[in-house]
Amino acid sequence: MAEFKNPNQQGGGDNKSLLVMMFVLVSVFFGLQYFRAKNNPQTVSPNAGHSAPVAGGAQTPTQPEAPAVPGTNTAAPNALTSAIPTVHAPAEATTTVENELYRITFTNRGGQVSSWVLKKYKDSDGKPLNLVHTEAAQQFGFPLSLYTYDSALTSALSSALYVPSASGSLAAPASLTFNYSDGATTVRKTFSFDETYVVHADVEVTKNGAPVRALINWPGGFGDQDNASAYAGAQLDVARNGKEEHLAPKKVAGGDTLNGPFDWAGTSDTYFAAIFLPDSPDTASLVMLHNQLDVAKTIRRTGLGSGAPSKGAIEVPILGAALGDTSGRTQTRVYVGPKAVTVLRGIHATGNTMSLEPLLDFGFFGIIGKYLFLALQFIHSHLVASWPGSWGWAIIILTVLINCLILPFRIKTMQSGLKMQRIQPQMDAIKERYKKYKATDPKRSEMNVEIMKLQKDNGVNMFGGCIPTLITLPLLFAFYTMLRSVVELRQAHWFWLPDLAAADPYHILPIVMVISQFLVQFYTPSPGVDPQQQKMMAFMMPAVTGYMTWNYASGLALYWTIGNLISIAQQSVMNRTSLGREMREIAAKRARRKSGTPTTISGKR
Numbered sequence: 001m002a003e004f005k006n007p008n009q010q011g012g013g014d015n016k017s018l019l020v021m022m023f024v025l026v027s028v029f030f031g032l033q034y035f036r037a038k039n040n041p042q043t044v045s046p047n048a049g050h051s052a053p054v055a056g057g058a059q060t061p062t063q064p065e066a067p068a069v070p071g072t073n074t075a076a077p078n079a080l081t082s083a084i085p086t087v088h089a090p091a092e093a094t095t096t097v098e099n100e101l102y103r104i105t106f107t108n109r110g111g112q113v114s115s116w117v118l119k120k121y122k123d124s125d126g127k128p129l130n131l132v133h134t135e136a137a138q139q140f141g142f143p144l145s146l147y148t149y150d151s152a153l154t155s156a157l158s159s160a161l162y163v164p165s166a167s168g169s170l171a172a173p174a175s176l177t178f179n180y181s182d183g184a185t186t187v188r189k190t191f192s193f194d195e196t197y198v199v200h201a202d203v204e205v206t207k208n209g210a211p212v213r214a215l216i217n218w219p220g221g222f223g224d225q226d227n228a229s230a231y232a233g234a235q236l237d238v239a240r241n242g243k244e245e246h247l248a249p250k251k252v253a254g255g256d257t258l259n260g261p262f263d264w265a266g267t268s269d270t271y272f273a274a275i276f277l278p279d280s281p282d283t284a285s286l287v288m289l290h291n292q293l294d295v296a297k298t299i300r301r302t303g304l305g306s307g308a309p310s311k312g313a314i315e316v317p318i319l320g321a322a323l324g325d326t327s328g329r330t331q332t333r334v335y336v337g338p339k340a341v342t343v344l345r346g347i348h349a350t351g352n353t354m355s356l357e358p359l360l361d362f363g364f365f366g367i368i369g370k371y372l373f374l375a376l377q378f379i380h381s382h383l384v385a386s387w388p389g390s391w392g393w394a395i396i397i398l399t400v401l402i403n404c405l406i407l408p409f410r411i412k413t414m415q416s417g418l419k420m421q422r423i424q425p426q427m428d429a430i431k432e433r434y435k436k437y438k439a440t441d442p443k444r445s446e447m448n449v450e451i452m453k454l455q456k457d458n459g460v461n462m463f464g465g466c467i468p469t470l471i472t473l474p475l476l477f478a479f480y481t482m483l484r485s486v487v488e489l490r491q492a493h494w495f496w497l498p499d500l501a502a503a504d505p506y507h508i509l510p511i512v513m514v515i516s517q518f519l520v521q522f523y524t525p526s527p528g529v530d531p532q533q534q535k536m537m538a539f540m541m542p543a544v545t546g547y548m549t550w551n552y553a554s555g556l557a558l559y560w561t562i563g564n565l566i567s568i569a570q571q572s573v574m575n576r577t578s579l580g581r582e583m584r585e586i587a588a589k590r591a592r593r594k595s596g597t598p599t600t601i602s603g604k605r
Contacts, residue, residue: 087181089161097193099172101337103128104199111162111178111189112145116223116336118272122491124226124300131272131336133221135298136318140291141219143274144191144201144334147287147322148214157187157205157214184208197337198277198347203330211328218267218274218334220289220320225269227300229484231316233270236288237359239263239349244358249317254290259326262286263349264356266335267321271487273339273359276323277349279331289320338487341373363481368474372398373482380488392494392558399559403566406471410570414579419460421586427451476560483553492555500555509557510549516564517542523571 094114095106105115113132121129132143141147146157162178170176172193180187185207192200205214225231236247240262258265261282266275278284296310324330335347335356344356362369380394387393434447455461483489489501497504504510521541549557574580 084181084183084186086183087163087179087186089163092161093164093167095164095167095170095176097170097172097174097176097191099193099195101195101197104193106144106164106176106178106191107142108162108164108167108178110142110145110158110160111164111180111187112141112158113143116143118337121224121338121487123224130223131274133223133225133318135295136221136291136293137219139293140221140289140318140320141217143218143336144189145217145219146187146189146203146205146214147217147219147289147324148205148212153185153212157185160187162187162189185212187214196347197335197343199334199336201330201332201334204328206328213324213326213328214330215285215287215322215324216276216330216332216334217289217322218320218336219322220267220291220318221293222269222272222274224272225316226298230269231295231299234267234317234319235269236265236267236319236321237273237275238265238286239354239358242352242354246361249290249319252288252290252317252319254288256288258286258288260284260286262323263352263354264335265321265323267319268339268359270484271339271490272337273335273356274321275335275356275359276321277333277335277347278323278325279333279350280325280327281350283326284332285324285326287322287324289318289322291318291320292316293318340487341377360485362478362485365474365478365481368478369482369485372475372478373486377488389492389494391489391492391500392497392555395500395555395559396562399562400566402475403563403570407570409471411574411579414574414583416461418579418583418586419458420455421583423454423458423460426454430454472563479556479559480552483555489553489555494558497554497558500558501553503551504554504557507550509554509561510546513549513557513561513564514542514546516561516568517545520564520567520571523568523575 089108092107092109094108097104097106101119103115103117103119104113105117106112107114114137116131117128118131119128123129137143141158146154148154148157157180160180160182162180165175165177165179170193172195175190175192177191178187178189185205187205188203190202192202201216203214203216205212221234222230225234234249236252238245238247238258240260242263244263260278262276262278262284263281264275264277265284265286266273268274276284276286292315294313294315296312296314299314299316301310323332333350337343339360341357341360344359347356348354360370362373376391376394376398379397380390383397384390384393430447430450434443437443437447484501486501490499492500494500496506496508518539545560549560575584
């Protein structure tokens with residue numbers, strides 16, 4: 001919101017509260033940046049090692065038990081197992097499965113996904129978004145491939161030519177099965193599709209008749225990851241016993257195994273997710289995958305020098321997950337789609353009521369951010385959904401409503417400030433009597449008692465002027481974290497703004513916001529503030545807020561600017577009331593006393 005200081009700062013020692021408020025603002029801003037840096041990866045010079053995973057309740061070793069390792073079978077093959085016929089395709093072929101939400105292209109090489117296009121979303125070039133991170137997939141594997149604890153077997157199963165049950169195009173609801181056998185190892189992979197973002201997978205691998213522990217795999221990365229912010233949003237998501245965790249890359253040890261029970265588990269970035277919901281949560285196991293990828297040639301860089309070639313490698317973390325079952329046969333649903341709250345609410349874990357909604361994490365001010373977004377979504381769907389730039393208008397309407405709700409507190413603040421200024425001469429007299437005592441002298445406590453009694457007798461609440469700030473600051477920082485967390489605002493345009501979740505490409509809003517912030521400082525009376533301090537704050541606060549929004553989500557700058565303009569209008573009206581005129585007169589008198597100019601009354605000195 002527009003208001004960051006108490007417009008009715010009190011005299012004496014309270015003159016420093018403006019600086020305190022600015023310090024709080026800057027501290028919270030950089031604190032959030034530090035928190036984000038601590039919990040998200042760097043896109044340059046990442047850590048070489050991995051720390052141990054911290055998934056709550058993990059009670060399993062990081063390696064599977066010996067009988068579970070595939071590729072090893074102590075039983076001698078009998079005549080039956082040696083007679084298993086070979087099954088493989090003569091050439092590579094593709095099968096495309098399609099519904100209104102996605103278009104998935106499978107290749108029979110590995111029986112895996114080569115393309116997973118979400119029809120309702122676009123990439124940064126305006127093309128339909130392919131959620132497969134092609135560069136990462138070529139190095140670490142494609143989605144819905146198989147992961148085993150034998151790297152040679154994993155490689156063999158990913159390169160084998162399976163026989164598909166259908167080729168060409170399929171319309172959901174449908175099913176697709178891949179079969180493969182080399183005479184010893186037999187694989188059957190069956191995928192079922194409906195009208196939602198959820199795909200069901202049923203995988204079974206045997207070797208010489210014995211089950212092999214093979215896991216269904218999302219090796220890592222998403223197709224919308226093409227800039228530093230997108231890679232910084234990568235995380236591993238685990239939910240067990242109704243509680244979820246979001247693990248940053250530094251907390252994901254690649255290759256480690258976690259055993260169930262799992263409500264759901266998988267990986268996600270800021271806007272999209274690939275989550276497994278096992279049919280048998282108690283016997284499910286999860287392998288965490290963590291790789292490094294050099295994206296120096298493909299990442300979209302911003303700022304000075306963004307058009308020049310990278311001077312070195314730019315390595316980013318690529319997180320993935322593979323889910324299996326200790327029985328050897330894996331049956332699970334797989335959600336691959338947006339982290340949209342309306343979609344996630346409708347997808348529940350097997351056997352309980354926990355949905356995928358906790359995937360959407362609003363950060364430190366999460367509870368405020370969540371309800372701000374729900375209010376924003378309500379306004380969008382019921383008022384402005386059909387308008388061009390509808391999400392921008394929803395932000396404006398929500399800002400107006402918030403300012404209307406805060407208006408009574410602003411009026412109360414002015415009233416409280418005026419009461420304080422009326423008794424300021426008496427407070428100064430009390431301080432004058434005690435100024436000969438040191439700050440550590442017990443007599444000083446008597447001074448505080450007298451001042452508090454004076455305030456109480458005159459109905460002055462010393463904290464009354466802080467109420468608007470206590471309300472607006474959490475709202476501001478909740479908006480700050482929410483705007484880049486919701487996929488609904490991704491690529492949402494408004495007039496010249498192509499993406500409300502990205503910075504204003506022309507920096508028009510931050511400039512308007514700086515000017516409006518200066519006007520807010522100018523129009524808001526501050527009877528108890530030293531004139532020099534007031535001038536300093538009039539320039540420093542706009543500079544700080546301008547810096548915060550220069551390269552941040554333009555939706556935040558829109559919210560802040562509209563809030564400033566509303567505050568200017570409200571303050572202009574309040575300044576014309578008897579309350580406002582009296583406050584301005586008091587401010588003028590204090591300024592003249594500070595400068596040593598005699599006060600003129602009725603034309604006389």
